[in-house]
Amino acid sequence: MVEYTRLAVDDLDQFVFGRCPFPLQVGDGLKLGDGTVYPELNFTLPPMQVNAATMDQVRREYTQMVEEACARAVDLQVPGLVVELELLPDLTRQPQWGAEVTAILRTALDKYAASDGLRSALRVTPNDNRDFVRPPLLREGEEWEKMVATFDLCAEAGADLLSIESTGGKEVHDDALLNGDLAGSVFALGVLASRDMAQLWDLIVDVAAKRQVVAAGDSACGFANTAMALADTRHIPKVLAALVRVLSVPRSLVAYERGAVGPGKDCAYENVYLKAITGYPMALEGAEAACAHLSPVGNIAKAVADLWSNESVQNIKLLGAMAPTVSMEQLAYATRLMNEATRAGQATLLRDLFVASDTDKDPQAYVLRPDVALKLGAEILAEPTPYLRTRRAALAGLGALRRGEAEGAFLLRRAESNWLRRLSEQAEQLPEDEGHFIEEMVARVDREKVRLGQYGLDA
Amino acid sequence: MVEYTRLAVDDLDQFVFGRCPFPLQVGDGLKLGDGTVYPELNFTLPPMQVNAATMDQVRREYTQMVEEACARAVDLQVPGLVVELELLPDLTRQPQWGAEVTAILRTALDKYAASDGLRSALRVTPNDNRDFVRPPLLREGEEWEKMVATFDLCAEAGADLLSIESTGGKEVHDDALLNGDLAGSVFALGVLASRDMAQLWDLIVDVAAKRQVVAAGDSACGFANTAMALADTRHIPKVLAALVRVLSVPRSLVAYERGAVGPGKDCAYENVYLKAITGYPMALEGAEAACAHLSPVGNIAKAVADLWSNESVQNIKLLGAMAPTVSMEQLAYATRLMNEATRAGQATLLRDLFVASDTDKDPQAYVLRPDVALKLGAEILAEPTPYLRTRRAALAGLGALRRGEAEGAFLLRRAESNWLRRLSEQAEQLPEDEGHFIEEMVARVDREKVRLGQYGLDA
């Protein structure tokens, strides 16, 4: 296990898009984090069923998406490209189908490399199907076995990078979010999810080693992006969503502790922290991912991105082109600007404009501020275990939010301010002793929703 | 008639997004060109018919589009917003329908102004239906009368700005483009289109004065954007498309000579020149308009924009939201960055990054370089008439392109280089005497495609 005890980046001047302490060579000669930000393009099927009868159409859709997007990437002279295939549940459940689609993308990328010198890498992200069983079965059963097979077959079929948006602990976190229950959230992320990820990522790292591909990283999407979406519709407070983002850092770090080396998954906004901690290149997403989800962090997420992603878009026609090709073009321009700034020696200035343009409008942007991330990241690493780090993330994160509000770094509505206070009170109750905390939480979780034994807690 | 004989902006340091010599107060207190770049959002119907039977659905679609987009604009705290309604042919042909949709948007904008303080303005752009008759009838007949009525009724129904993408001369220009015929292009733009616009804009300016709204500006869309689209698919040379952009400047200037005061239409990339010439605020579009059309100028078009537009998007669902709302968010972030740069005193630096990121990749970006536009704009203004200005645009534009190529400012494929030479040879043949030129061209245009009498050339 890799132990992270201090930040790999602690100088704000070195904390910028396109550059990281440990650049990573992936795929077809792309060097990530070595001075250039590359687009990461993701796409998905239009409304249709996925089954044996429609697989021909599925193949045609993916072929069209990758071909047209690559052609546009060449037209726009992108310096390189990562394509991500987020496998749908049905394409994970039938590992050979997932592998087939992987092979389709592989073939297209190889073709454009040969014909136009387009440098690229292919990330494949199987769907975490384990919660098709309720309560989720994490390490046994058909869904688990199929998912494991999918990693292996897709790596064999041409994936360069393996990722997942793992959901262990989400079965507890969802309720915690809706109840504004900080302890529940800390338990889900700092105990359950972290324990699940340790085992899951050992496996992914093994597959990657066996197939000689890259174990890239995970995303707390089901936790922190769920919170962001709920905050966006005013179902939960923005300060809670901002806090959950910080809480997700120790959880997502587990992938790197077990051997992942980046690039972290696009939708993991906690990657801002993980880049500082690990020094690996990270994918992020924002304004150009509005096709997939609206967000309050469209510009600031660019601040330290090494890959810049559209998150996902269906293969439907917009007036200009099919939607994936439209995304390709938008990512090309967004990354062009960043790379031009680097070339001009103005990367940190552009970074600061990205940051300043969002940060005063939402606490969720505030916690992504590079300086805030460096400070909180260091505090988190001062603790030894995922639980204690998550607890520290809560205490330090709330402290930062309170200071930010006090300094007028952002404005909060009264209802939000109230929640900042209430969450702070809840955080004070988090015990320092992990054993005590687990005992407390085990006593009050809903056993109909979670199998604690799967996390090694029941036995 | 307003005579433009010298540039309103001739200092490169003053030629930047969000700022112009003659800021314009429009709509609900928006001051354009006074330091802030605002989003201009445009949207259109999803696949459906427009007729009496579907008008209810049409109303629902527009209501949904404007309501959801405004709500997102408020969430993202945009400093203001221009909404553009480009009327479809059917909504221009039935002026009362166009007016009805105008009223729907007006009502929504007023509502958000009252409830959330959202400052806004409404641009209405009737469709130029005159070429439903072939050859086009420019100043008579039902299409003409309906179009005139549409301007008036929409101004009455709540439009703040009136625009059009007029097509006079396009019936000759299309063939000129496909034949790489420079003289034909110059005739279409410098003679036919310029003559048509003079009359058409006298009328629009009158309507605007009567209804106390703003006569905003025209676009050479049917000429120069057609060329850009043809170049993008390699049907015509990029150098030709770049040149046609410059050729379109004297034509689109005519609107301002007849009394338009901006903001110029989004899709008129010639607005870079028109801003320098007139000093009025201008709309532009690029990366965030990829939904409507791909382009090689996604970043550079931001350099001097006062409004930043998505051009158009259908009301279809993307995963994040309906497509117009997705555009709203993307425009909000793009303009946030520009406005943050202005606040930080770094506007020209950001402008230069936008410029440098595109300009070496395509001659069409090169002719949008602010310094190139200032230089060519001044040369164009040194001539007295639209024809002579268009001829000068050809000579000076080709000179600039040749110099650019020689200096390595951009790279051209061999086939492109050949065309740059051939176009230069053609340009040398353009006579200084407008009478001679018209005589020559009248003798060779296809009378089945154009009614020269409509341009006062036959009588």
Add this chain to the structure above:
Amino acid sequence: MPVLEELRQAVVDGQAKAAVARATQGLEEGIPAEVLLRDGLISAMQEVGRLFEEGEIFVPEMLVSARAMNATLVVLKPLLATEGSEARSEGKVVIGTVQGDLHEIGKNLVAIMLEGSGFEVVDLGTDVSPERFLEAAEAGADVVAMSALLTTTMTNMKAVVEALGRAGLRDKVRIIVGGAPITDRFASEIGADGYAPDASKAVRKVRELLAVKA
């Protein structure tokens, strides 16, 4: 402050113990259970809904209020005439994510908001087959609500609409759909009665559909 107003405030504040105490006190003072229900609990939940709409509170506060109401109902229920008890429900809604879809938090929110607004909710959970939707509808429902977050599962909504049709239930239940890829237009295409883009609007839509039906 009269006990009724205190009861109401206790529910708004999510003070379950206080609410039960005030309801008990009200009964002792001779206030009919029906009045405590109507002017105490229901009125409180309407206020909670208003506060949520205005951004003064969030879902966590709504849930606490709902729990206070439910705790109080335990005390009142035995004393309510059957009729009054039924009047408590605005209608019965069967809800779930469609087959193949695990994205449940939006669905959960809709369920919470519906319950808070006085509807009886039967939550079938995630990955629900057409058969299970049908079974639940046959057991009695005014509305069937479905959600899908994937372009590849949204098409499964149609199978549910068709199953309800084949079972002759289509006139008896209203069908409402939602989720990231869903639109009004898609709802009409598959023969659903309505679409809602978020949880609050879902409640409004269900109200509207049941008013039309009634």
Add this chain to the structure above:
Amino acid sequence: MPVLEELRQAVVDGQAKAAVARATQGLEEGIPAEVLLRDGLISAMQEVGRLFEEGEIFVPEMLVSARAMNATLVVLKPLLATEGSEARSEGKVVIGTVQGDLHEIGKNLVAIMLEGSGFEVVDLGTDVSPERFLEAAEAGADVVAMSALLTTTMTNMKAVVEALGRAGLRDKVRIIVGGAPITDRFASEIGADGYAPDASKAVRKVRELLAVKA
């Protein structure tokens, strides 16, 4: 250089006068008109197509070559056997933008590319009613090609497909559609045979459809 090769090169270079002169010379030298057609003109236009595909030339050059070919054909035609003359056409395509749509340049390009590739093209222009498409198809056509640039006119394509069906022509003609809002999927939905995203692909698609038909 033999005269045949000179003829071919003259057409590739778009030198109409030279092409006519070389063809005349070839006839004088006793080369059969059919050979001049096949190895001179058709071969030249194939080379032009290749150069275009490879980005060596653009549409203006194609048009000049097409004009050189047409000028030469005037000389050759009287000497060609009827059969040979007909073999010159790869098929007959009726083309137009649909009712309500004025956006013609894409349509014009397709027409140009089809003609350059040896198809006979009947261009109905813009804003073409279903009746006019039908009339033209009844007069004899292998392919009907339609374009639409607006979301509000694309739906008019279906009326044309249906009109052809009602007239019993649906088996006799292939239908191809294109334009900014059009997709493969839309083409199948309205019952067209194919879709092409741009002019070059349109030619390929027409070829493909006629091969299938044959």
